[in-house]
Amino acid sequence: MSEAEAVRTLKINILRFDPNDPDDFPHMQTFEIQESAGMTLYIVLNEIREHHDNALMFDFVCRAGICGSCSMLINGRPGLACRTLTSKMDANITLAPLPLFELIKDLSIHTGKWMRGLSERLETWIHEQEQTRDIDMLEERMEPALADEIYELDRCIECGCCVAGCGTIQMRPDFVGAVGLNKIARYHLDPRDKRSEEEYYKLIGDENGVFGCMTLLGCEDVCPKDLPLRSKIAYLRRMMLKVAL
Numbered sequence: 001m002s003e004a005e006a007v008r009t010l011k012i013n014i015l016r017f018d019p020n021d022p023d024d025f026p027h028m029q030t031f032e033i034q035e036s037a038g039m040t041l042y043i044v045l046n047e048i049r050e051h052h053d054n055a056l057m058f059d060f061v062c063r064a065g066i067c068g069s070c071s072m073l074i075n076g077r078p079g080l081a082c083r084t085l086t087s088k089m090d091a092n093i094t095l096a097p098l099p100l101f102e103l104i105k106d107l108s109i110h111t112g113k114w115m116r117g118l119s120e121r122l123e124t125w126i127h128e129q130e131q132t133r134d135i136d137m138l139e140e141r142m143e144p145a146l147a148d149e150i151y152e153l154d155r156c157i158e159c160g161c162c163v164a165g166c167g168t169i170q171m172r173p174d175f176v177g178a179v180g181l182n183k184i185a186r187y188h189l190d191p192r193d194k195r196s197e198e199e200y201y202k203l204i205g206d207e208n209g210v211f212g213c214m215t216l217l218g219c220e221d222v223c224p225k226d227l228p229l230r231s232k233i234a235y236l237r238r239m240m241l242k243v244a245l
Contacts, residue, residue, distance in 0.1 A: 008035040008091050012044055014056070015096040018105045028094075029053075041081035041095070042070055045107075058107035065224060068159025071098055072107050078161035078222045098164040100173075111160040118176060122203055124183040129194045142191065153186035153232065155225050162219035162229065174208045178219035178229045181210055185232040188239065201243045210236045 010033045017026040031048045042063055049056045061067040063082045070081040073096040075089070086093070097103055102110040118124075162178040169175045176184075184204050187193045204210045213233055220229040 013094040039086045041084045057105040068157035071159040078164040115158045161222045165218035165222040205240045
């Protein structure tokens with residue numbers, strides 16, 4: 001924003017609610033903030049908490065789109081507050097917590113609890129054939145192209161945006177979602193994981209897994225890391241069909 005341009009007044013509408021307060025109820029509250037150059041929604045929320053209402057609750061850690069903590073609904077679309085520039089938005093902005101996750105208060109949600117449950121359910125760790133491993137033993141060489149493909153999937157920050165943008169999980173709460181399928185694709189590609197395709201089939205080879213996806217691809221549309229979710233879901237379907245047939 002140049003000095004010649006008029007400074008906008010942003011109207012920030014926030015859905016407020018404390019589920020632990022029996023006297024509270026969901027309601028919208030509006031704050032007016034003067035926009036500044038390079039302002040993000042993260043900066044806006046800090047301005048509100050510091051100068052308007054210090055009881056406003058939201059999550060953040062890295063402020064750089066890496067931790068995924070500041071995920072929320074931004075004008076009805078899942079996104080990260082720290083990566084959303086107000087200059088690219090209208091002056092009237094509505095913020096709400098991501099749906100489906102446990103609400104802590106206001107914009108703060110418990111994504112970690114949901115993600116941990118998913119990881120335990122899908123056993124998202126490397127399964128080796130032997131129970132013990134010699135710490136001095138070198139790992140097998142991995143081709144750089146394969147390592148890059150695995151690293152690409154490891155860039156998931158578990159922000160929950162894909163979960164909130166998924167149409168299937170709205171109707172089927174036990175659906176693992178794109179984040180779960182991404183985790184399975186990552187470990188299936190990893191040559192260090194010794195699980196058979198039949199074992200993977202038991203984890204995601206049903207309607208709560210890869211065959212439940214309606215391929216609406218809202219997950220890929222809202223992923224802040226631009227992960228190749230569509231291609232990996234297709235990859236897993238081909239793999240699961242091969243096992244089923």
